[in-house]
Amino acid sequence: MDRGLEGRKVKMSDPRLSIIDERLKDVDDIIAVSSGKGGVGKSLIASAIALTLAEKKYKVGLLDLDFTSPSTHVILNAGETHPTEWKGIIPPEIHSLKYMSIIYFSGNRALPLRGLEASNALTELLAITRWGQLDYLIVDMPPGIGDATLDIIKLIKRVRFLLVVTPSRLAFETVKKLIELLLELNVPVVGVIENMKMGESTFIRERIREIDLKYLGEIPFDHALEEAIGDPNRFSKTVFAERIREILEMNDYLKGS
Amino acid sequence: MHEWALAEAVISTISRLAESEGLREIKEVKLKIGELQQIELEVFKFALTQLRDSSLLKNAKFNIEVVNAEIKCRNCGFEWSLEKEKIDKDAAEAIHFIPEVIHAFIRCPKCGSPDFEITGGRGVWIEDLKGVR
Ligand SMILES: Nc1ncnc2c1ncn2[C@@H]1O[C@H](COP(=O)(O)OP(=O)(O)OP(=O)(O)O)[C@@H](O)[C@H]1O
Ligand SMILES: [Mg+2]
Ligand SMILES: [Zn+2]
Numbered sequence: 001m002d003r004g005l006e007g008r009k010v011k012m013s014d015p016r017l018s019i020i021d022e023r024l025k026d027v028d029d030i031i032a033v034s035s036g037k038g039g040v041g042k043s044l045i046a047s048a049i050a051l052t053l054a055e056k057k058y059k060v061g062l063l064d065l066d067f068t069s070p071s072t073h074v075i076l077n078a079g080e081t082h083p084t085e086w087k088g089i090i091p092p093e094i095h096s097l098k099y100m101s102i103i104y105f106s107g108n109r110a111l112p113l114r115g116l117e118a119s120n121a122l123t124e125l126l127a128i129t130r131w132g133q134l135d136y137l138i139v140d141m142p143p144g145i146g147d148a149t150l151d152i153i154k155l156i157k158r159v160r161f162l163l164v165v166t167p168s169r170l171a172f173e174t175v176k177k178l179i180e181l182l183l184e185l186n187v188p189v190v191g192v193i194e195n196m197k198m199g200e201s202t203f204i205r206e207r208i209r210e211i212d213l214k215y216l217g218e219i220p221f222d223h224a225l226e227e228a229i230g231d232p233n234r235f236s237k238t239v240f241a242e243r244i245r246e247i248l249e250m251n252d253y254l255k256g257s
Numbered sequence: 258m259h260e261w262a263l264a265e266a267v268i269s270t271i272s273r274l275a276e277s278e279g280l281r282e283i284k285e286v287k288l289k290i291g292e293l294q295q296i297e298l299e300v301f302k303f304a305l306t307q308l309r310d311s312s313l314l315k316n317a318k319f320n321i322e323v324v325n326a327e328i329k330c331r332n333c334g335f336e337w338s339l340e341k342e343k344i345d346k347d348a349a350e351a352i353h354f355i356p357e358v359i360h361a362f363i364r365c366p367k368c369g370s371p372d373f374e375i376t377g378g379r380g381v382w383i384e385d386l387k388g389v390r
Contacts, residue, residue, distance in 0.1 A: 014270075014381075014382060015266035015267045015270040015381055015383065016266055016381075017270075018266060018273055019266035019270075022265070087259065087261035087265070088259050088261060088262035088265075089259065089262075102355070102358070105351040105358045105361075107361065110371075111360055111361045112360055112371050112372065117360065118357070120356070120357050120379070121355050121357035124354070124355045124357070125355060127262065127266060128262050128355075130262075
């Protein structure tokens with residue numbers, strides 16, 4: 001008997017969706033570095049975590065999902081690197097990690113996207129990128145709890161979130177909303193890093209413990225950091241990077257949950 | 258999306274669809290491809306034949322239709338269809354992989370706005386499947 005599926009096709013007919021799992025099947029752990037709040041150090045922390053794990057000989061990928069203001073390519077000094085085309089796209093290797101960003105497609109031009117367009121671009125990027133075998137894929141998320149956050153939760157069922165917050169109560173107000181959303185959606189949270197610490201306040205640490213999340217550690221405000229951006233060797237010698245090393249070591253390299 | 262990645266995605270989607278619908282053998286697949294994706298049809302068809310799973314798809318006929326790229330400006334309402342020849346090579350290559358990056362390269366020919374909508378010819382979708390239960 002011949003059977004058509006006309007009319008019942010919509011749900012699964014976007015071929016990109018079924019390939020994303022396939023693309024990530026050999027990636028052991030996927031960690032999205034997120035905050036809700038902008039400018040708290042997500043990109044620097046995501047880059048430092050990826051570089052440190054690579055330094056420890058893990059196989060690491062770094063994916064920049066900030067389409068409005070991609071920045072990890074500047075931190076890593078990705079320069080003239082390019083992905084290779086092979087049955088999709090193979091990310092280039094920079095400082096021992098596999099790297100992917102929208103800049104390989106949009107160059108350094110502004111890329112003004114509305115919600116659905118941003119979602120489409122994100123889906124497409126996940127569908128074409130062949131990461132191969134990785135111990136970790138670190139994802140630098142854009143600020144906010146909109147499209148990219150919802151998309152990554154929808155498209156990568158096993159993603160875990162690492163949250164960045166600054167000592168400011170204003171930052172915490174926003175991060176708290178993201179935490180509530182993640183808990184409601186049963187998305188695992190690796191823990192919270194407090195960045196740009198200046199005083200001795202324990203406000204954030206206490207709030208995080210109150211809600212039963214792991215306080216992974218704190219990073220002081222580092223005056224030498226700005227100078228090291230774009231020079232990964234120098235970057236890896238900053239107090240900032242040193243603190244990331246300690247935090248990873250203290251927290252068993254973010255393994256388990 | 259790239260031809261091979263695309264073919265792989267299409268085959269994997271068909272397999273899942275076939276499984277959920279209890280189809281043992283697929284006879285015909287109706288596929289639509291947006292022009293914006295700029296798929297090389299020959300490469301794509303070759304990839305499909307290379308990747309197809311032996312029992313499920315061995316006799317399947319692929320009907321592939323390319324849908325024109327239609328764009329509408331959200332700012333002034335102007336509608337146009339993209340002429341491939343007018344896009345430079347690097348932009349075309351980038352758009353081939355991620356169609357949305359068109360917003361980094363193209364402006365509305367009437368008002369210059371980057372705020373336009375792709376109303377047709379984006380993506381790839383399986384329009385219909387015919388098979389045997
Ligand atoms: N510990 C620190 N000490 C000093 N400066 C820091 C520290 N952490 C981050 N910064 C500075 O804060 C700024 C923002 O950092 P970064 O771009 O990593 O934040 P972000 O959260 O990714 O921002 P966005 O939300 O725009 O993506 C940068 O200029 C960076 O140099
Ligand atoms: Mg950032
Ligand atoms: Zn216009």
